[in-house]
Amino acid sequence: MPAVQSLSPRNLVVSVVSHGHGDMVQGLLWQLAELSAASVSRVILTHNLPEPEPIPPAGGWPFQLLQVVNEAPLGFGANHNRALAGASEAFVCVLNPDVVLAGAEDPFNALLAACESTDVGASYPVQIDPAGRVQACEREIPSPMALFRRRLLRRKETRVDWVNAACLVLPSVVWRSLNGFDERYFMYCEDVDLCLRLRLRGLLLVRAPIRVIHIGQRASARSWRHLSWHIRSLWRLWRSPVYARAQQLLTSASANNSTIGAS
Structure with missing residues (x-):
């Protein structure tokens, strides 16, 4: 694995994909x-x-x-792959338009340090909802049994x-070595697949403070079209060699050293 480049100021490229999120994108860019x-x-x-271009702050964009x-x-995945292709920065960030940066300090200081x-x-933040409740962004591999325990039995996940x-x-060297997202996942499970491929290389997911x-x-909870995309992506994931290898690795007692709250 190539060595990660040392941290330095302004060494991060951020990819944001908007699906008509104009107001959210405007606020995120200003933040x-x-x-x-x-x-x-x-x-x-x-x-x-199609949507209007964001309005820059009075002094212009500092990036x-x-x-x-x-x-x-x-x-x-295709959108982020194209955006980050050939990135020369040491680190890349995939960022949703519906994310709001909480607090008064640069969150990327902690994310890059991690x-x-x-x-x-890869590093990631704690995600909270607008009411301040911690969201379940950390998940076990989505096997049918894990989904049954979480969705129907309401059991908390432990890995x-x-x-x-x-x-x-992600460090750019890691992003390039993984070839980004697998574009065969049109929507849903591309992040699952990316993380599993990362884990199969012996790399860690680290939660930044x-x-x-x-x-x-x-959206799959509100739209039949999104639900169908979600089901198709799960079916593709479950049939993939990545899933089979990760299921064997991550559920084995000897390899299971990643528990929620330990990162």
């Missing part, structure tokens, strides 16, 4: 400009649907803002096999 000018060198904003307008909507070790594949990609920072507010709700 990045206010809090993260020292760490973020570029922001790549992909418009998956390079690149905007991509898709002729036709692409999937979550990636200092060469055995770390961190993967985390959602609402806010995920900072919080962000995640406003979004799972």
Whole structure:
């Protein structure tokens, strides 16, 4: 595994994909400009649907803002892969437009610091909802039994096999070695697959001691189309060799050293 580049100011590129999230994107970009000018060198904003361009603050954007307008909507992974292709920065960040940066300090200081070790594949923040409740972004591998225990039996999960990609920072060498997201997942499970591939390489997922507010709700709970995408993605995941190898590794007692609250 190539060595992770040393931390330095403005060595992070952030990819944001908007699906008509204009107001949220506007607020997020202004927060990045206010809090993260020292760490973020570029922001790549992909418009998956037509919408007005964001308005810059009075002093202009303190980072390079690149905007991509898709002729036709692409999937979550495809959009981020294209945005981050050829990134020259030492670190990349996948960031949802419905994330609000909580607090008065740059959250990327902690996220980048968590990636200092060469055995770390990605870092992530604690996610809370607008009411301040901690969201369940840390999950066990989504086997049918794990989903049954969580959804129907309401049992809490005890392992961190993967985390959602609402806010995920990776060393660029790791991102490139994984070839980004698997674009065969149009929507849903691309973050599961990425994390599992990362874990199969012996790399860690590390929770940084900072919080962000995640406003979004799972669209598959409200839309039949999204539900069908979710089911198809789960079916693809369960049939994949990545899932089979990860299921064997992560559920074995000897390899299970990742528990919720331990990162």
